[in-house]
Amino acid sequence: MRESLLEKIEHLRQQMMEIAAEFGMDHPDVLRYSQEIDKLHNMLMELENAARKKPHRRATNSLFILEVQAAFA
Template sequence: MEMNRVLNQESCLEKIEELRKKMVTAAEQYGMSHPIVLRYSQELDRAHNKMILLEVSPNWTNTLSY
């Protein structure tokens, strides 16, 4: 179980970094208030929330999506 939690956390960290890069690039290209930037921001929030839940309760893994 511990190994799965670690792998899921690593997956979350990778997703967070990917979304962060996309959001920054989109913000540079379109401006901070563009809908695509806001969408990436929301996805990033969800990924952060999932990471927090994994740290607190590893059993949440199967119930969340990005």
């Protein structure tokens, strides 16, 4: 999923730059590409933030289980 988003972002960025070079940075299509890139970038950030949060919870739970087992040993 992450790689797919990165590829789409790069593809749109290249298209946006081509349109900007031909028609100028203030062309409406440049704005549309930029907005679409922003949406994809936000999705990427949400995905990466979710991935960072999951291991943290597991590590905390695993530590708790180890502490409980050690107390009974």
